[in-house]
Amino acid sequence: MENIQQQFVELFGTEWGSMLFSLATNMTFIFAIVVPLLLGVAYLTFAERKIIAYMQIRVGPNRVTFFGIPWLRGWGQPIADAVKAIMKEIVIPTGANKFLFILAPVLTIMPALAAWAVIPFSPELILADINAGLLYILAMTSMGIYGIIIAGWASNSKYAFLGAMRSAAQVVSYELAMGFALVCVLMMSQSLNLGDIVNGQQGNSFLNWYLIPLFPMFLVYLISGVAETNRAPFDVAEGESEIVAGFHVDYSGMAFTVFFLAEYSNMILVATLTSIMFLGGWLPPVDIAPFTLIPGIIWLLLKIAFILFFFLWFRATFPRYRYDQIMRLGWKIFIPITLVWIVLLGSIMQLPESIRNTFPLNIWF
Amino acid sequence: MLENYFPILLFLIVGFLVGVVPMLCGWLLAPNRPDSEKLSPYECGFEAFEDARMKFDVRYYLVAILFILFDLEIAFLFPWAIVLDEIGLFGFIAMMTFLGILVVGFIYEWMKGALEWD
Numbered sequence: 001m002e003n004i005q006q007q008f009v010e011l012f013g014t015e016w017g018s019m020l021f022s023l024a025t026n027m028t029f030i031f032a033i034v035v036p037l038l039l040g041v042a043y044l045t046f047a048e049r050k051i052i053a054y055m056q057i058r059v060g061p062n063r064v065t066f067f068g069i070p071w072l073r074g075w076g077q078p079i080a081d082a083v084k085a086i087m088k089e090i091v092i093p094t095g096a097n098k099f100l101f102i103l104a105p106v107l108t109i110m111p112a113l114a115a116w117a118v119i120p121f122s123p124e125l126i127l128a129d130i131n132a133g134l135l136y137i138l139a140m141t142s143m144g145i146y147g148i149i150i151a152g153w154a155s156n157s158k159y160a161f162l163g164a165m166r167s168a169a170q171v172v173s174y175e176l177a178m179g180f181a182l183v184c185v186l187m188m189s190q191s192l193n194l195g196d197i198v199n200g201q202q203g204n205s206f207l208n209w210y211l212i213p214l215f216p217m218f219l220v221y222l223i224s225g226v227a228e229t230n231r232a233p234f235d236v237a238e239g240e241s242e243i244v245a246g247f248h249v250d251y252s253g254m255a256f257t258v259f260f261l262a263e264y265s266n267m268i269l270v271a272t273l274t275s276i277m278f279l280g281g282w283l284p285p286v287d288i289a290p291f292t293l294i295p296g297i298i299w300l301l302l303k304i305a306f307i308l309f310f311f312l313w314f315r316a317t318f319p320r321y322r323y324d325q326i327m328r329l330g331w332k333i334f335i336p337i338t339l340v341w342i343v344l345l346g347s348i349m350q351l352p353e354s355i356r357n358t359f360p361l362n363i364w365f
Numbered sequence: 366m367l368e369n370y371f372p373i374l375l376f377l378i379v380g381f382l383v384g385v386v387p388m389l390c391g392w393l394l395a396p397n398r399p400d401s402e403k404l405s406p407y408e409c410g411f412e413a414f415e416d417a418r419m420k421f422d423v424r425y426y427l428v429a430i431l432f433i434l435f436d437l438e439i440a441f442l443f444p445w446a447i448v449l450d451e452i453g454l455f456g457f458i459a460m461m462t463f464l465g466i467l468v469v470g471f472i473y474e475w476m477k478g479a480l481e482w483d
Contacts, residue, residue, distance in 0.1 A: 088391070157413075165421055180442075327480065
């Protein structure tokens with residue numbers, strides 16, 4: 001590292017050299033996040049089709065080979081899908097506002113990717129170690145709503161408009177429950193920095209994870225995450241039979257694919273945040289030899305995969321909620337539960353030191 | 366401290382490019398043969414019979430307003446949650462008073478039926 005920095009300084013002079021060096025290292029790191037993420041999104045679609053297929057006792061995509069290797073049958077499917085999507089015509093409807101129509105997918109993917117800047121993959125593997133990490137992620141996920149509303153409005157189609165209204169209201173409602181659940185996590189960790197949140201869950205075993213004291217919040221966060229990404233069973237906005245594809249009916253080709261990418265990377269983001277805040281991030285489940293030898297990033301990836309499996313499982317299992325039921329769940333069940341839990345948690349934290357030091361409270365407080 | 370935000374700016378630019386570049390590729394590689402039927406808005410095969418920028422339900426507006434209120438509440442809860450250990454019982458009771466007032470508002474809107482969707 002030092003050597004390369006030296007070479008940059010020699011090539012471009014002291015001031016420019018160090019600046020270009022930091023630019024180059026940051027860009028390398030960003031590509032090291034974005035490229036695997038996009039590959040992960042591609043193969044998440046494949047995993048989704050495969051897993052749901054197995055749940056429905058069929059095989060799923062198994063024809064497109066990868067480099068002609070016979071035992072990788074099906075693995076070429078996401079690549080083939082991408083190539084197909086890129087060769088499709090992008091139709092811009094006559095009544096559409098052309099600039100906003102093209103801007104909307106960009107506005108959804110930009111925050112969905114940029115939120116990954118503050119995710120710690122292991123204690124030292126983090127791109128931007130900012131103190132307001134969680135707040136930044138909350139801000140970025142809220143930005144995605146602009147994409148939804150602009151897409152629905154710019155299409156100049158009734159289905160798109162209604163779908164956008166529904167999606168936006170739903171996403172906004174569940175963001176509240178999500179925010180209240182995050183407040184509980186913050187009360188435990190006393191920090192907005194995601195690395196500190198994981199460190200706060202350190203201990204002998206998985207009993208130290210915030211999953212146990214905040215179990216209802218974990219459920220609220222996970223279900224809100226499913227609702228926030230407009231996934232089944234909360235996918236009314238794209239209920240095929242009534243409103244076709246929701247806010248992106250009129251999108252086709254690559255413009256649609258960008259929405260798709262954003263949706264799936266948001267899904268992975270929610271799974272990552274759940275594992276960081278409730279499942280101990282990169283920490284092994286038990287702090288003894290065979291588990292601690294495995295690098296932290298592997299544990300994080302395993303936890304993300306575990307949560308993502310739940311997303312796919314939900315889709316294969318539950319019937320779609322009705323819209324009024326969705327709003328009732330968000331406003332009348334989740335928000336009261338989270339408020340009660342905040343009060344309860346705050347009261348426990350106000351207990352005298354002697355009580356807090358007794359088992360089992362001493363594990364977390 | 367502020368230089369930690371430089372990678373975020375770069376990441377935003379990369380995210381923008383990840384959105385724009387595939388669409389440019391699609392625009393360059395894909396066919397582009399529009400006709401008036403293809404460009405008409407999708408309405409399940411029928412002709413569009415009314416402007417799409419139509420009236421919409423006032424409840425969406427209500428949800429938006431309630432979201433602003435509760436999001437503000439979360440904005441006040443965040444700093445409180447972080448320093449809860451330092452501010453002790455007084456800080457806790459102060460925030461419970463604030464939450465209590467907002468809960469009264471929440472109960473009012475609930476009883477008024479602002480959260481009903483039929």
